[in-house]
Amino acid sequence: MRIREIKAKSVLSKSQVYDYALNPYVGCQYACVYCYAKFMKRFTGHTERWGEFIDIKINAPELLAHKVKKKQVGRVWISGVCDPYQPLEKRYMLTKRCLDILIENGWPFTVQTKSSLVLRDIGTLKRSKHAEVGFTITTADEKMRRIFEQGAPPLKKRIEALAKLHSEGIRTFAMIAPILPGAEGLVSALKGKVEYVILDRLNYHYADWAYKKYGMQWAMEDSFFSQKGEELNTAFEREGISCQVVF
Numbered sequence: 192m193r194i195r196e197i198k199a200k201s202v203l204s205k206s207q208v209y210d211y212a213l214n215p216y217v218g219c220q221y222a223c224v225y226c227y228a229k230f231m232k233r234f235t236g237h238t239e240r241w242g243e244f245i246d247i248k249i250n251a252p253e254l255l256a257h258k259v260k261k262k263q264v265g266r267v268w269i270s271g272v273c274d275p276y277q278p279l280e281k282r283y284m285l286t287k288r289c290l291d292i293l294i295e296n297g298w299p300f301t302v303q304t305k306s307s308l309v310l311r312d313i314g315t316l317k318r319s320k321h322a323e324v325g326f327t328i329t330t331a332d333e334k335m336r337r338i339f340e341q342g343a344p345p346l347k348k349r350i351e352a353l354a355k356l357h358s359e360g361i362r363t364f365a366m367i368a369p370i371l372p373g374a375e376g377l378v379s380a381l382k383g384k385v386e387y388v389i390l391d392r393l394n395y396h397y398a399d400w401a402y403k404k405y406g407m408q409w410a411m412e413d414s415f416f417s418q419k420g421e422e423l424n425t426a427f428e429r430e431g432i433s434c435q436v437v438f
């Protein structure tokens with residue numbers, strides 16, 4: 192793993208998902224095989240494999256403090272192309288410091304992670320009236336998780352973290368993207384822990400080799416996603432959990 196501290200030039204970028212995206216790190220220690228953020232390597236010049244480098248934007252809080260005074264207030268997605276609570280955040284606390292700045296300036300934000308390290312910052316999150324925290328959970332089957340997200344935290348930890356955040360009054364959601372086999376088990380697992388779920392299909396081809404290696408090409412077909420999407424949508428709505436299907 193190559194870890195570098197860098198001085199970034201910018202920290203708040205325009206986003207197509209929310210108003211802005213904020214990435215305190217370049218790269219992600221979790222190295223999920225389907226990760227679309229691998230495209231970043233084209234722009235950052237990294238030759239290492241995805242998951243084997245992290246650039247730490249040590250000046251991210253200072254840059255953000257400056258930017259929030261100049262830009263129009265909008266919802267910030269944290270992070271988009273890295274996990275803001277990957278293990279290095281424990282030491283560097285860049286995400287936490289950026290949240291402090293957004294809160295002090297009244298900016299709304301949406302945290303998206305796979306890590307229960309976010310629980311460290313419950314006190315911070317509760318200071319915001321407009322915070323929401325989402326966990327990416329693609330399946331309820333640990334065997335699937337180990338194939339596609341081997342470096343990321345176990346599913347049980349993510350679901351427990353959602354339960355804790357929800358019980359603390361923080362708005363929570365689950366991002367089921369890409370839908371993997373075994374996602375149907377999430378309907379009961381997430382009940383009472385999230386306000387809503389978002390469903391998406393596999394949109395990139397980075398993980399094709401894994402589907403082939405495990406004989407699961409059927410789970411990357413259009414028919415799998417349309418059928419599972421419909422089933423999950425119906426099942427979540429039946430449980431009173433609002434569902435956004437984005438494909």
Ligand code: SF4
Binds near residue numbers: 219221225226227228
């Ligand atoms: S946690 Fe998210 S950003 Fe990190 S490797 Fe996995 S999919 Fe990519």
